[in-house]
Amino acid sequence: MKTALLQITSSDDPVENLDMVRAMAADAAGQGARFILTPEVTNCVSNSTTRQNEVLQHEEDDITLAGLRAQAARLGVWVLIGSLGIKTHDADGRFANRSFMIDPQGRIVARYDKIHMFDVQVTETETFRESKNYRPGEKAVIAETDFGKVGLTICYDIRFPYLHAALAQAGARILTVPAAFSPVTGAAHWESLLRARAIETGCWVLAPAQTGEHPSTRGKTRFTHGHSMVVDPWGKVLIDAGTDPGIHIFDLDDSSVTEARRRVPSLTHTRSFTGP
Secondary structure: OEEEEEEEOOOOOHHHHHHHHHHHHHHHHHOOOOEEEOOOOOOOOOOOHHHHHHHOEEHHHOHHHHHHHHHHHHHOOEEEEEEEEEEOOOOOOOEEEEEEEEOOOOOEEEEEEOOOOOEEEOOOOOEEEHHHHEOOOOOOEEEEEOOEEEEEOOHHHHHOHHHHHHHHHOOOOEEEOOEOOOHHHHHHHHHHHHHHHHHHHOOEEEEOEEEEEEOOOOOOOEEEEOOOEEEOOOOOEEEEOOOOOEEEEEEOOOHHHHHHHHHOOHHHHOOOOOOO
16 A cells, blocks of 8 residues: 655644645645655644644644545545644643544544653753643554554654554554654664664554754744654665655555564563563
8 A cells, every 4th residue: 555654844833834734645645645644743843832822723623633634535545644733621721742543534533642741851952841831641542444553653652662562462553653853862763763663563663754944933943853764564664754855655565564473473472570
């Protein structure tokens, strides 16, 4: 099945970003893609809480979600919206970082809220506190599709092997890792982490990413690593998208999952243990 990763540079303007992604999705579908994936925070990349409060919306009102659901139905394709910043009704006012799987009729078949928050000090001058504005999810999610079970994760989740193992044990044959990765940690760890999760689970790992310098009307400009990747179930990198925005199409072959797991059936060798 032809599948497409969209590597994009989202601004802090959801209207502008939606127009860009709809056009890229139409292009990808025109090239034969039946499954199209976008990166984390497709609707808005911003370091400004003020700007986020101005432009982010509740799920029922979100223009990006509505627009991409309509586009999926129009094109007759599956769409993974890697994630959207979504307003919640939480008392503390924090947002959700939420991924959506959309079917070819435009229906939402799965939602996943990012579990692990990116609270790190990458360098002396680069600190992230995702949990300040976003509240963590609590539930791992598998999307049921006509091409197999898909385990949904987002960005920083990639550092937690137990999540991906649980998804694979529950039947996932594809793992999605939409991201807006830091250039510093991306250069050091991105490829290694993606390959490790593929090798450990015998799953396809599909990682559409934000890239470059993100236009900003408020606050500090943000930069992301790019290098959207496709890693096969044997751990081979089939696509490294570099740092330019673009569409990257490949053939998603479920039989390679079966073959990798036949050769090294580690999922069947998991044992419980005590200690330390």
